Amino acid sequence: MVTGHAVSEQPQGYVIVQTGETIGYEDGRIKQSPDGLYHWCSAAGAHDGRTICLFVPQRQF
Structure with missing residues (x-):
């Protein structure tokens, strides 16, 4: 588990703050969290x- 501060939502996708890596919203590595928290696997x-x-977590619109 990582805190919400470890992942930033940007227009181009999720940014992993620690590595600077951007994961696009349609990327297959993104999964729905069953507990509503961020979990990062490296x-x-x-x-x-x-x-x-x-x-x-589920996105709020």
Whole structure:
């Protein structure tokens, strides 16, 4: 689990603040979070690694 401050929603997609990586909203790595919290999975569990999956809360419109 990561805090909401670790992920930023921008027009182009979700930005992983720690790595600067942008994951587009239609990217298959984005999953709906079952508990309403952000969860970030990275390669080998590294804090600066490439994103494998990102669980996000339901977007509010």
